[in-house]
Amino acid sequence: MPSDSSPGARHHPQFGAGIWVFGQFVDRYAADAYGPPVDTLQAIQRAASVDGIVALDVNMPWPEKHLSVRDVKAALTDHGLRANAITPHIYTRDFVKGSFTHPDAAVRGMTIDRAKRAIEIAHEMGADYMKLWPGQDGFDYPFQANYRQLNELAIGGVREVAESDPGMRIAIEYKFKEPRTHMFFSTAARTLLAIDEMGVDNVGIVFDLGHSLFARETPSDALQLVHSRGKLYGVEMNDNWREWDDDLAVGSVHLIETLEFLLELRRIDWKGVWALDQFPFREDPVEAARASIRTLRAMDRVLDRLDLAKLKAAQEAQDSLAAQRLIHELLLGSSE
Amino acid sequence: MPSDSSPGARHHPQFGAGIWVFGQFVDRYAADAYGPPVDTLQAIQRAASVDGIVALDVNMPWPEKHLSVRDVKAALTDHGLRANAITPHIYTRDFVKGSFTHPDAAVRGMTIDRAKRAIEIAHEMGADYMKLWPGQDGFDYPFQANYRQLNELAIGGVREVAESDPGMRIAIEYKFKEPRTHMFFSTAARTLLAIDEMGVDNVGIVFDLGHSLFARETPSDALQLVHSRGKLYGVEMNDNWREWDDDLAVGSVHLIETLEFLLELRRIDWKGVWALDQFPFREDPVEAARASIRTLRAMDRVLDRLDLAKLKAAQEAQDSLAAQRLIHELLLGSSE
C-alpha cells in the first residue's frame, strides 16, 4: 500500500456499470414506466456504446428464458465487455417480505438456491464476485421485527451461500433503506460486524458511494474502514441528496466529497472498475453514463494537480482552512 | 369555530381512502409488482369491505376503457360509497418531465385538458373537489431548473384549470419530493403563497398528514395555518419515518404527533372525511385500512378524555412538562 503522502502515479480508471442503468425504469407513480421495455441484449448494446465502460454487473435470472448464460457472455464479449459481477434478483415479488430473512423457510431456501445459481453463472462468466443486495431484508414498522432473529437469519443465510463455494467472492451491497424502510445490511460498519460474525473468508462489501452518502457516512472514511479490514470487493458510484438513494449522475450534488472519495481510492490503490449505479429516470441512460464518466475523468485529472504534501501537512494539523484552500484552488482557480 | 378550550362534542369521523390503497403496488425493484393486478371495480369492492369507509378518491383515467363514468359511479353507489375527490393521472409516463411545468407546451396542454376532464367527472360523480398532485413538477439536479419559470408555469397552469370552472374546488396535495427529488408544491406555506399568487378563489389544499411530517412541518401547526387562510379542502392520513413518503398505517410511528393532529382537527371543527393514503406494499390492503381506522377511532376516543382546560393552561404557560403529563396519562395511565 502506498504511503499516505504519495499515493503514486495515477491509475487510469476503467469503468463499469450495472446493466439496469440501461434498462426500463418504473416507480410507484409512473407504473407504466419511464420508457419502453429494454431487453437484456439491448441493454448490453447500450452499455457498450458508452466509451470507457468495460464491465457490467449483470442481474440474473434475466427475463428472456431462451437466452443461455453462454449467449449473454457471448453478447458481452462481442461488445468488448465482461461481467464483473452477477447479482441475483432477490427483491422481486417472491421476496417482498424478505429473502434471507423471509418468515417462510421455503422462500429463504429459494433465496439461497438463487444465490448459488448466481455463483455458478459468475464462474461461467468469469465475474469478480457474486453480489448480494438483499433490499427486502429488514422491516418497515416498530415492533414488526425480532431483531435478533433478523440478525441470525441474515447472517446465517449469507454464510450458507458463502460456504457453498469458498472459491467465489460474495459481495454485500449495503444500503440504509428502500424498498424497506429499514434494511438489515444498512451501513459499512454494521455490515462489517455481520461479516465478522459469519466467520467466513469470502464475504466482502460492494461500496456504493451514494449508499454511503445516503447513510450519512463520510464516504472516504467508510471506504478506508472497509479496505482496512480487507473487505473491499467492489466500488459503485452515483450521487443523491442524502435522504434517499436517488442514483443521480456522479458529482452532481456532492462534488467535494466525491473528490475526496476519489482521492481515497488512490490512497488504497484501488484497481477495480469504477462502476456506475444510476437510475436516469428522465435522462437518456447512455448520455447519463457518459456524463458521469466525463465527470469522473475530469475529477481524476484534477486530483493529479493536488499538492499531497501540503494536504498531508494541513490534515496533520487539522487545519481545515488550509485543506479547503487547496481544494478550492483546484476547483475555482487561485483567487489572487 | 369553537373556542380553543372547548372544541365541542366529538364528531364521529367518517373515513375515506384513495382508490390506489386497494390497487396493485409496484416500485423500481419489485418491477413485477407486490401483488397481482387489481381492476377498478375490484378496488372499489375491496374498499367497500372496510367498515367505516364511505368515500373514495378516484384516479382518472382509469385503465378500463369500457368503463364509463356512470359505471364507476354506479359501482360506488352499489357499494355504499361515493367519490369525494377525482384525481387525474398527471405523473405517469407522458408526464415524467413535468405536467404543468413540462418543457414541452404540448404536454402542458395535455395536463390542463386532463385536469379539465377530471373536473367534469368530479361534477358527474358529485365529488367535493378535484385533486391535483403534480408529482413530476419540480427538478432533480442543481442548475437544472429556472426557478422563476417553474414558478410561473406551475402557478399559471393551476390557475388556468381553476379559472375554467369556478364552480369546482381544486385541491393541491403538496409533497416535499418523490418521484422528483424536489417537487414544486413542496410545503403548506409554499403552496399557500402559490395559491395567493394565482389570484383565484377555488384553489385550496389537501392536507396529507404524512406529507407534512415528511416535509418536517409540525402537522398541527401547518393544519391551522392552512385552515386560517380558508384553504383546507381535504385531509389524508398515514405515517412515515420523516425522510420519505412511506405511506404507513396511521399512528404507527408518530403516535403523539398524530394525536395532536386529531386534536387540531377538532379545534377547527373539520367535518370532511378522514381519508387514508397508505401503500401497504407487504400487507393486505383491506386489513391495513381496517387497522388505521381502528387506530383512529381509538385515538379519537382517547381525546374525549383529554382535559382541555388543563391543556390550555399548560400551553398558555408554555409548560411542556404539564402538557406532556396530560398526554402520557392518557396513553400510559396514571403513574401513581
Place this chain on the structure above:
Amino acid sequence: MPSDSSPGARHHPQFGAGIWVFGQFVDRYAADAYGPPVDTLQAIQRAASVDGIVALDVNMPWPEKHLSVRDVKAALTDHGLRANAITPHIYTRDFVKGSFTHPDAAVRGMTIDRAKRAIEIAHEMGADYMKLWPGQDGFDYPFQANYRQLNELAIGGVREVAESDPGMRIAIEYKFKEPRTHMFFSTAARTLLAIDEMGVDNVGIVFDLGHSLFARETPSDALQLVHSRGKLYGVEMNDNWREWDDDLAVGSVHLIETLEFLLELRRIDWKGVWALDQFPFREDPVEAARASIRTLRAMDRVLDRLDLAKLKAAQEAQDSLAAQRLIHELLLGSSE
C-alpha cells in the same frame, strides 16, 4: 432587473460580517468557551483586518456599558467600516422562553422595547435595517404550544415594532431551529406568509444561505421567491451539513449550490453586502473570514466564465446533463 439570460456585467461584491464572527464562542460542552473573551472594540478591529469587509451587523446592547452609540460608530468609522444592520439580543437569558411569544407579557414588552431601541441605534448608526432573529420564539415539544397563539404573538409583536417606525426597515432572519427545537420563523415561505399577515410595508427578510440549506430549501429558489415579493433586505452566507446551522466557511460543503446561489444573486442584481455569518469555533476567525471571502471572489470570477445562453437553453429544456456539464467544465476543466 436584467433579463434571465444576461444578468449583466459582474458587480464587484462588497463584504460584511456579523460582529459575533469575531467574538468569543461558547457551547453547552465547552462552557469555558472556545477562546478568551473579546470585547466590542476588539471585535471591530479584528473585522477591519479582513480585506474586503466594509460593514458589520452589530448586536445591541453590547456588554460594555461605558460605550456609547457614538463610540461604537466612531470605532467603526475609524476602521473604515459601517454598520449595515443592528440586531438586538432577544435570545439571551431573559428571553429563553420566548421574546415576542414569551408567555409573560412583561417579557414581550421588554422585547418590543429593545427592538425599538435597536431601531434608534440603527438610525444613529446609519444602518440599512434593524434585524430580528427571534431564536427563542417557538417550542420544543409536541403539545407544548398553542400554534395559533404563537402565530398571533409573533406576528403581532413584529408588527408593533414595525409600526413604531415606518421609516426603518425591519428584517427577519428565519431559521428552522436552534436554540428551540422548532423556531416560529422557520422558512422563507412561512416568513413571507407571516409578513403578509402583518400588513406593514417595512418588514422583510435577511436571507441566510446556511439557514436555507438547513431548512432543506433550494437556496436559489427561495431567494428568488423572497425577491419576487420585494422582501429581500439582506443576505448572509456560510455553509453547513444540512441538518444543523453549523455556520461553516462558505462553499466548504455545498459548492455547487453556493455557485447557483451566487448566480441567482446576479440575476436579481443584488447590490447589498454579502455578509458572513460564521462560527469558526476551532479556527482563527480572521482567517476563517478571509477564507470565505477568497472563496466567494473566486466563485464570482468563475461565474464570469459561465455561458449563460447555453445554461438558459439547457434549463428551458430541463436538460440536467447539459446544465451540469457547463458547471463541471467550469470547475473541473474540459474533460476532452
Place this chain on the structure above:
Amino acid sequence: MPSDSSPGARHHPQFGAGIWVFGQFVDRYAADAYGPPVDTLQAIQRAASVDGIVALDVNMPWPEKHLSVRDVKAALTDHGLRANAITPHIYTRDFVKGSFTHPDAAVRGMTIDRAKRAIEIAHEMGADYMKLWPGQDGFDYPFQANYRQLNELAIGGVREVAESDPGMRIAIEYKFKEPRTHMFFSTAARTLLAIDEMGVDNVGIVFDLGHSLFARETPSDALQLVHSRGKLYGVEMNDNWREWDDDLAVGSVHLIETLEFLLELRRIDWKGVWALDQFPFREDPVEAARASIRTLRAMDRVLDRLDLAKLKAAQEAQDSLAAQRLIHELLLGSSE
C-alpha cells in the same frame, strides 16, 4: 438470558442521572446561561430530591478545587446516592481540537492523564465504570481529517487508558455529532468495530437512547447488537427530534420506539440503572427528571400487560399489523 417469549418478571428499575442534568446550561446564544450557576454540592442535592434516583454520573474535575473526592463521595452518601460513573471533561476549552485525536501530542497526553485520574476516582467512588465521551474527536469539514490517522489515534488512546487498569471498565458513549459536525465514535456498530480493534477486554459502550435515535439507528436493534457482543456497560435515556441531540424528556416524541427499547431492556435482562441524560434548558431540572421517571415507570407498567406470546407470533410472521395492534391496544385501549 431469558428466552425471547418470556422475558421474566418485571425488574423494578432504579434510576440514575448525569450530574449535569441539575447544573447550569449555556449555549452559543444564551451565552449568559439559561439560569444561575449551580455548584457540585447543589447539583447533588437537587438530584437527591428526585424520587427514584439512586446514582449519578459525575464529571471530573469538578470546578471547586477545595472539594476532595472524599467530600463528593460523602455528599453523595449523605443524600442516599452513589456514583455509578465518572466522566472526565475532555471536551472543554483545552480539547476543542480533539482529546485522543488532538493534533498536538501534549493534549493527547493530557487527555490520557485525565482519563487515568478519572479511573482512580471511579475506584475511590466505587463507580461501575469510567465513561469516555470524546465529543471533540472528529472533524468539521471535508478534507480536514486523515481518517486513518483519526482512527489510529482514537483507538490507540482509548486502548492506552484501558490497558492502564484492566480492573476498571471503560465505557464509550458514542454520538453522531455535536459539538463536532462529525464525531469519531458515531454509531453503535462503528464503536463496536473500534473496540474490537483495540483488543482489550475492559472497553464497552454506554448506550444513550437519544444518541441512537439521533444516529438514525433502531434503538432496540442497536441495543441487542451491543449486548450480543457483551459490551453493554451503561444505559442512558432521553428523547429528541432525530436530527440533533436535543436531550428532551423521555418518551416525549418517540413514545413507541421508547416502549420497544424498554422491552428490549427486559429481554436482555438489564439490571443496571436507567440513567437520565436531559438538558432541560427551559424547564426546572428537578421537575424534568421527575417527569421522565414518572413516564418510564408508567411505560414499564404498560409493558407488564403486553401479551408476549402474541407479539412473538406476530414477529415471527413479520405481521406488522398484528404487532401494532397489540401496542395500540396497550396505549389507546381496545377499539371495539
